[in-house]
Amino acid sequence: MQKIITYxxxxxxxxxxxxxxxxxxxxxxxNTSVYAxxxxxxxxxxxxxxxxxxxxxxxxxxxxxxxxGNGAAAKYRFGFIAPGAASTLxxxxxxxxxxxxxxxxxxxxxxxxVASAVLGTxxxxxxxxxxxALGTxxxxxxDSASIDGGTGGRIRVTRTNxxxxxxxxxxxxxxxxxxxxxxxxxxxxVRILTYTSTSYTTQRDYGTVASSTxxxxxxxxxxxxxxxxxxxxxxxxxxxxxxAYSDSGALALGDTNGILDTATAYAAVSYFRLNxxxxxxxxxxxxxxxxxxxxxxxxxxNGGTETSGGTSSTPGTAQxxxxxxxxxxxxxxTQLAAVANPAYGSGGGTITAGGTxxxxxxxxxxxxxxxxxxxxxxxxxxxxxxxxxxxxxxxxPAGIYQTTIxxxxxxxx
Amino acid sequence: xxxDMVLDYPRSIRRLxxxxxxxxxxxxxxPNHANASALDNRSMNVHDTAVSAVTQHDFSFxxxxxxxxxxIRIEYCTEPLPVLACVGPTGLDASSASLLSQSGxxxxxxxxxxxxxxxxxxxPALSSAGTAVYTFAPVTNPSPxxxxxxxxxxxxxxxxxxPSSDYGAVASTTTRGVHITxxxxxxLNFCVAVTIPGDCSTANGSFIELGDLSPAQTASxxxxxxxxxxxxxxxxxxxxxxxxxxGTKTIAALGLPSxxxxxxxxxxLNLRANTTPNVGAEPSGVGxxxxxxxxxxxxxxxxxxxxxxxxxxxxxxxxxxxxSYIINIPSNQTGGIxxxxxxYICTGSF
Numbered sequence: 001m002q003k004i005i006t007y008x009x010x011x012x013x014x015x016x017x018x019x020x021x022x023x024x025x026x027x028x029x030x031n032t033s034v035y036a037x038x039x040x041x042x043x044x045x046x047x048x049x050x051x052x053x054x055x056x057x058x059x060x061x062x063x064x065x066x067x068x069g070n071g072a073a074a075k076y077r078f079g080f081i082a083p084g085a086a087s088t089l090x091x092x093x094x095x096x097x098x099x100x101x102x103x104x105x106x107x108x109x110x111x112x113x114v115a116s117a118v119l120g121t122x123x124x125x126x127x128x129x130x131x132x133a134l135g136t137x138x139x140x141x142x143d144s145a146s147i148d149g150g151t152g153g154r155i156r157v158t159r160t161n162x163x164x165x166x167x168x169x170x171x172x173x174x175x176x177x178x179x180x181x182x183x184x185x186x187x188x189x190v191r192i193l194t195y196t197s198t199s200y201t202t203q204r205d206y207g208t209v210a211s212s213t214x215x216x217x218x219x220x221x222x223x224x225x226x227x228x229x230x231x232x233x234x235x236x237x238x239x240x241x242x243x244a245y246s247d248s249g250a251l252a253l254g255d256t257n258g259i260l261d262t263a264t265a266y267a268a269v270s271y272f273r274l275n276x277x278x279x280x281x282x283x284x285x286x287x288x289x290x291x292x293x294x295x296x297x298x299x300x301x302n303g304g305t306e307t308s309g310g311t312s313s314t315p316g317t318a319q320x321x322x323x324x325x326x327x328x329x330x331x332x333x334t335q336l337a338a339v340a341n342p343a344y345g346s347g348g349g350t351i352t353a354g355g356t357x358x359x360x361x362x363x364x365x366x367x368x369x370x371x372x373x374x375x376x377x378x379x380x381x382x383x384x385x386x387x388x389x390x391x392x393x394x395x396x397p398a399g400i401y402q403t404t405i406x407x408x409x410x411x412x413x
Numbered sequence: 414x415x416x417d418m419v420l421d422y423p424r425s426i427r428r429l430x431x432x433x434x435x436x437x438x439x440x441x442x443x444p445n446h447a448n449a450s451a452l453d454n455r456s457m458n459v460h461d462t463a464v465s466a467v468t469q470h471d472f473s474f475x476x477x478x479x480x481x482x483x484x485i486r487i488e489y490c491t492e493p494l495p496v497l498a499c500v501g502p503t504g505l506d507a508s509s510a511s512l513l514s515q516s517g518x519x520x521x522x523x524x525x526x527x528x529x530x531x532x533x534x535x536x537p538a539l540s541s542a543g544t545a546v547y548t549f550a551p552v553t554n555p556s557p558x559x560x561x562x563x564x565x566x567x568x569x570x571x572x573x574x575x576p577s578s579d580y581g582a583v584a585s586t587t588t589r590g591v592h593i594t595x596x597x598x599x600x601l602n603f604c605v606a607v608t609i610p611g612d613c614s615t616a617n618g619s620f621i622e623l624g625d626l627s628p629a630q631t632a633s634x635x636x637x638x639x640x641x642x643x644x645x646x647x648x649x650x651x652x653x654x655x656x657x658x659x660g661t662k663t664i665a666a667l668g669l670p671s672x673x674x675x676x677x678x679x680x681x682l683n684l685r686a687n688t689t690p691n692v693g694a695e696p697s698g699v700g701x702x703x704x705x706x707x708x709x710x711x712x713x714x715x716x717x718x719x720x721x722x723x724x725x726x727x728x729x730x731x732x733x734x735x736x737s738y739i740i741n742i743p744s745n746q747t748g749g750i751x752x753x754x755x756x757y758i759c760t761g762s763f
Contacts, residue, residue, distance in 0.1 A: 224493045225584040227560055231591060245589075253595040260595050262602060262641070263612075270591040276584070280454050287461060291595060298597070316612075369460060390595055394641030395700075395728045398599040398763065404590040406463055412456040412473075413583055 036193075039080040039207035041170065044190055047075035049214035052111045052180040058218035071180040071213065075124065076117075077172055080192060080207055082129060084167035089129060089204055090160065091195040092173070095145070096153030100189035100208040106152035108143055111182025114153040117141040120174030128171025131159040139200070141175075147191075158198045184215040228275040229284075229409040235271070235330050242275040242381035253291075253390040260298075260392045260401075265313040265351040267390070270405075271330055273383045278411030281376045284336065284384070285369035285408040290320045290361065291390065293399030298392060300361040306342035306370075310358025313351040319391040321359025322405070323347025324373065328385030335375040336382040344372045347387035359389045369408050449495075449566065450477065452581030454544070457563050464558055464587045465504055469513065469550035474565060476518045476545040477579055483537035485521065485547070486566045486573040489529040493562040493582030501529030504556025510549040517545030524572065534571045560586040597643065602731070603650075603759040605638040609733060613639055623740060626751070628676045632740040633692035639733050640723070641700060644761030647725035648702070650734075651758040653718050656680045657740060659749030664742055670706075670713035679741040680753075681714030684722060684734045688712060693737030700732035701725055714739050722757075 048054075050071030056062055057069050065073030082089055096114055097106035119126075119134040126132050134141070135156030145154035155175060181188050187210060194205040232245025252258035253268045260266055276282050291298040301321030302311040310323060324338040325331060327348030338345025342360045349356030362370050373384060386405075455474035472487060489507065490499035510531055512523040518540050521533035531549060555561050562584050566577035607618030616639070623632045642648050656666035657680050667681035673689055684704035686695045689712045696704065702725035707715055714737070723734055740751075 222494055222496070225562060225582045227584040227586050229586045229588060231588050233591060249589040249591050251591055251593045253593050258594060258596055260597050262600060266595075268593070278456075278584075280456075288590070291593065293597070367460075386591075388593060392597050392600075392643075393730050394600050394602055394643050395730045396597050396600075397643050397645050397728055398597050400594065400596050402592065402594045404463075404592050406461055406590040407588060408459060408462045409586065409588075410456055410458045411584060412454055413581065 036203045036206045037083040037085065039082060039192065039194070039205045040168075041079065041081045042192065042207045042209045043079040044209035044211045045077040045079070046180070046211050048180065049212065050180065050216050051184050051186070051213045052113070052182040054216065058220060066176060069216070073177045074180050075120070075174060075176045076178050077120075077124070077174040078190070078192065078209065079170070079172045082165050082169045082171055082194065083205055084165060084169070085204070086164050086166060087196045087204055088162055089165045089194050089196060090198040091156065091158040091200045092132075093193045093195070093200055094155040095147050095191040095193070097147065097150070097189050097191060100191065100210060102191050102193070102206055102208070103148055105150035106147035106191070107150045108152045109181035109186065109188040111179070112153060112188065113143050113179040114141050114155050114175070115143045116177045116179070117155050117175040118177055119157060120176055124174040124176065126171065126173045128169050129165065131161055132157040132173060133159065156200060158200070160198055180213050184213055187212040223277065225411075225413050226275070226277045227409060227411050229272065229407075231270065231272045231407050233270045238273060238332065238381050238383055242273065245271060245273060251388070253388055260390050262316050262392055262394055265315045265355075265389060265391050267351050267357075267387050269325065269328060269385050269387050271383055271385055272407045273381065274336065274379045274409050275381045276409070276411040277378045278413050279377060280412035281374060282336075282379055282409060282411040283371045283374040285365075285371050285410065286322070286405055287365045287369040287408060288405035289366050289403050290363050291401035291403045293397070293401040296397045296399055296401075298390065298396055298401055300363050301359050301389065304361065304363045306360040306362050308341045308343060310343035310346050310360050312354045312356070312358060313389055313391060315353055315391050316393055317391055318393045318396050319359070319389055321361040321389045322386055323357065323359045325385045325387040328387070330383055331385045332383045333373070334382055335377060335379045336373045336384070337375065338373045338384075339371055351389055357387070357389070372407075449577045449580035452477070452565055452567070452579050455565060455581040455583050457583035457585045459554065459585045462554065462586065462588045463590055464554055465556045466554045467551045468554060469548060470552045471546060471548045472563065472565060472583065473544060473546045474581060476540050476543055478540060478542035480540045480567060480578050481537050481569040482518065482540045482567050482578075483535060483571040484568045484573040485533040486568065486577070487531045488564045488566075490562050490564055493564065493584060495564065495580060495582075499529070499564065502555035502561040504553065505529055505561065506553040507531050507549065510552050513548040513550055515547050517543045521547070532573045537569055537571065554587050558587050558589065560584055599761065599763050600641070600643045601648065601759060601761040602641045603638070605636065605757045607636050609637045609639045612731070621738070626740060626742045626746070628742055628744040628746070631673050631675055631690045633690045634738045635693055636736045636738075637733055638736070638757055639731055640702060640725075640759055641729060641731035642725065642761045643728040644763045645728055646762035647727045647729065648759050648761045649721050650723040651760070652682070652716070652720055652722050652755055653758060654755040655718065655753050656716060657751040657753050659747070659751040662747045662749055662751075664740060664746065664751055666716040667714055668717060670710055670715045672712055673714065673739050673741060675741055676743055677741050678743050678746060679714070679739060681716045682736050682738045683708045683710065683714050684736060685709060685711040687737055690739060692739065694735040696732050696734050698730065698732035700729035701727065702729050702732040704734065
């Protein structure tokens, strides 16, 4: 008896389950599409997965509607194959819901809005089945349509076309200016229902597509102010890395023993190399005194007065000057340019009496640096060859003469 | 178990509070210029870029218009990016710096600087657009040979506290100087010839032919010498030799400066332009050397072997001296071929 009672209980439970499933769940699931065919190859391509609050990039720049960084005005392109059948297809309804299942209460995804949707034209015009027009009046796009007992977004399109869609027809329909849900990484669904009539009655096909917003990846990179400036006296190739000079900067001026002579002019060369990303240009200055030995000195060329064209060498006369030698093999100005007046770019040429090389030197540079070269923008890797002239007269006392010329790069960022 | 959890609440609360404090102070210590605008046309001009040089630093930038500016902070760092904590460059020292000048946006005084921070302060006021320049000294450059940076920020507050309104970094670098060395040797450029039209390379001739002497005619001739030296104590030129001689016979030399007298036995010279006879030339050149008095009087001649004929008080550029020789003979002068070789000796005093 107990077993019988147990069987009866089990039977009752199973029967109740079957009844519940067949009477409630199944009708709910297939309520609106029980007679409809499911469309194949359904897709929804959205122009942006950014959430609907985003219409600017990481730097705050506006992103145009329909572009990847604009979730506030996105483009939705639906693709599907309308099944071939002996019936027309004259209206379509797109339902925007948090659930994909037709018959289940439709709720508009949080923050989403389709009310401003516009049917695509030109390159976004419908393909396959054509002739669609956006619903108007009560069929206009809305965020508050009553759908399956809930309130969801809805876009309707219709066309008047009495021809049966008798074969499978791949089609696309695109809408613009749809606002995505306003949460990141948020899945949402669009139920697509087709009808044989122009009035969204007599359902023909159905299908659901899914999409999702996604967290954007904001990539930020910083480029810091940069200056690589070096000075040397030993020839060093710049290479691709704009290698800096690293020698001691020692430079002997004179014959092989570093000795000047009243009858012969001597010259020596040092180098500077600049690389900077200064957008507003850069200048290179020199600062220093003429050659000195205790209280004695070798007079700066032309008495230390700069001239527009520079001054030639005059052996037998005390002269110390400098100029950029554009003929030197190491010289490589691309962005920098030597100052032309007073001439600091004419150090190349002969240094015999009245020679073609021209020099200037301003001893006041010791306290007020003198600009030697400049650029209007950044400098990739420019190398200057600075040529120094040394001449003496018999009135220059014997001694070891020295000076230190400091080069200063001033970039303006 | 429940009891244990209850007992843990105070510890959890304490941890939570501690975490909150850490987060608060951590965030508040970050640079507060996330929304600052960028300063344009900014530069740092270091007057002497040698390592550890004590020098002047000039800062220039375009002051934005209409910004409330109460202070400007200049902070030296090893990195320019504001998101990185500022580390002062090694060796850099701005703690003694003072504001030398200000232009453009003015009215600032300098708050006491630290090793790597200088703050200009004024009562907050709206800024005017234009180039602002501020110069500071003395600032000791970093000691390594490397790039270094300064971060410039504008604040509405008078003491550079709170969020900055504008920000920009500038870069500079220490460099090696070019050390030029040369040697000027002791120089004594000296040459003697019959003629020296230019420098010593143009010296020409060593033989003077006076022809036949006559009691009625003063014989004269010239030679030249060119001298320049960097001897700091100058030079002296001696003449050495004999008077005109023919075997054992001589023409008497003038032992004192004397005028030329035809018919007398005279041999002498000087270094001047003369009219009696018309011979010689004035010393030329930009040097400072002069003829000695005994040999520097026009129309007066003498000769003494070993006499100093010209001197320079110090180093001197070139001078060209012309030796003017005269020879007079009496009517009873013994016949013969008279000659002499004169040697000029220049001694520099270094």
